[in-house]
Amino acid sequence: EVQLLESGGGLVQPGGSLRLSCAASGFTFSIYAMSWVRQAPGKGLEWVSTITGGGGTTYFADSVKGRFTISRDNSKNTLYVQMDSLRAEDTAVYYCAKDSVLSGFDYWGQGTLVTVSS
């Protein structure tokens, strides 16, 4: 059974940093791209970033480019996103998702809430 478990969310001040983790199990982690998708309170889904299975290629939404870094540790089956220079508009539930070329985001975690506020 595929499981994705995010952690690391919380309250952070504007300009601060936070690192989210996503522990994966139930599939061969290293051969699949992984993505982060966020959802601001009461709003729709917004893609944040994607990393290929080997970690060699990354993609970012313009809204986070230069501030967020995505990475993975295939030996630990874990996905990360380092979020720097956080802004109020980054407040959202952050989901990690298994990213299949053929079938999109076929599995999602339960999400972790990030609140950026002073």
Added chain:
Amino acid sequence: QSVLTQPPSASGTPGQRVTISCSGSSSNIGSNNVNWYQQLPGTAPKLLIYSNNQRPSGVPDRFSGSKSGTSASLATSGLQSEDEADYYCAAWDDSLNGWVFGGGTTLTVL
């Protein structure tokens, strides 16, 4: 402002057929597959339709998807109360080099 355009709401009575549209452009829907996600209240999104018209295992066959040109649609036939949810379309965008979502459609069963 979402790159893909969906109606904000849709509704139908039990047993009815409801369709949700998703409009894009040549750089996303026009050149890539469309996926649909269902988000029940208070839960994480779930893949409902992939590659325009394919259902993952476990998704009822009353859900179907189609694509034509730069538009796609999701249809629910035999609407049930448990289908009340938010529905999102998504596609890879070759110009933006990233995934784009529709703004979401809230489906209400009357």
